[in-house]
Amino acid sequence: MSLGTQIAWDDTVLPFQLDASDIRGRVARLDGVLEQVLRQHDYPPMIEGLVAEMALLTALIGQTVKLRWKLSLQVRGSGPARLIATDYYGPSKDGQPARIRAYASYDPETLDQTADPFSQLGNGYFAILIDQGEGMTPYQGITPIAGGSLSSCAETYFAQSEQLPTRFSLTYGQSQLPGEKTHWRAGGVMLQHMPKASPSVAGEGGSGEDGLLDATDILTEDEGENWIRANTLLDTVEEIELIGPTVAPTDLLVRLFHEEQPRVFDAQPITFGCTCSEDKVKQSLSIYSAKEIGTMVTEQGTVTADCQFCGAHYVFDPDVLGFEAKSTDA
Structure with a gap:
């Protein structure tokens, strides 16, 4: 494979369908996007890993939703890793890239660098929020933190909140090609059973952790056989095939699922992008009085604000802020 082909698949999400199994999916590769997300901050390695996993989940899930504006993923916990938050902005026009941004909040004093990163979240919840823009009612779905990874949380969310059997196989980490510097890469596959008009749930409660629904709880016998077969095939994937860059996603799908009749659609490019601006910061402060x-x-006589996602630093004259602003000029 040529270097040009390698680059063509970086920072993309490729949708596909397994026609023999009634299953749809996505293959994602993040390279420069993930590097840009993480270099905005000086996170410890375990926090970087959690952010990388969340960003990859966001790319895969965001591409499945016909968005007019934004999808957000959040996991909030009681542990030292307090918050991992990501946003996915759908393309406003055909051919344009989707945009992703992400950040984490954590307590460096209590973070256990030797522990499993996921354990540092503690108890809490995993949430998906969909904002379709002005005039549309935002959607929010929440499930408890469950399983041993953020991927497991997302799988539980789809089973519990959407009744959609979903599976993720992800890998991420620092990679180095000959002659290049070490940088972050991530790759993964998402499988999801096609939605049914009236999904049925067998029995009360589910077979997942703490009685939460599992994929097998919401499938008929025939659907379950197809689902198990596709997941068994996905279990054979190797990390190097997921993270690339020497295996094209199309070749990966043929290797894994050729008997399931894979059919691919147009790939979606992904880029890093933040929507913060001076006007938005001023708008967020417009609810405050001059006294507030x-x-x-600050000691310098200014009001400052920093974007948690991209690190942009804004400085304002206090006279132009709040609903009692003396001037509209920055």
Whole structure:
């Protein structure tokens, strides 16, 4: 494979369908996008890993939703890793890339660098939020943190909240090609049973952790056989095939699922992108009075704000902020 072909598959999501199994899926590769997300911050390695996994999940899930604007993933926990948050902005026009941004909040004093990263989340919840833009009611779905990974949380969410059997196989880490610097790469496959008009749930509760629904709880016998077969095939994937860059996603699908009749659709390019701006910061502060704005003033006589996602730093004259602003000029 040529270098040009390698680059063509980086930072893309490739949708596919297994016609013999009534299963759809996505193959994602993140390279420069993930590097840009993580270099905005100086995270410890375990936090970087959690952010990388969340960003990859966001790319895979975001491409399955016909978005007019934004999909957000959040996991909030009681442990040292308090919050992992990501946003996926769908393309406004055909041919344009989708945009991803991500950040984490954590307590460096209590973070156990020797522990399993997922254990540092503690108890809490995993949430998916869909905002279709002005005039549309936002959607929010929440499930408890469950399983041993963020991928497991997402699988539980889809089974519990959407009644959609879903499986993720992901890998991520620092990679190095000959003659290049070490940088982050991630790759993964998402499988999802095609939605049914009226999904049925067998019995009360589910077979997952703490009685949560599992994929097998919402499938008929015939559907279950197809689902198990596709998952068994996915279990044979190797990390190097997921993370690339020497195996094209199309070749990977043929190797894994050739008997399931895979059919691919147009790939979606992904880029890093943040929507913060000076105007948006001013708008967020417009609810405060002049007196309240005065409590935010620094020793230099200004009000400052930093974007948690991209690190952009904004500096304002306090007179232009709040609903009692003296001037509209920055």
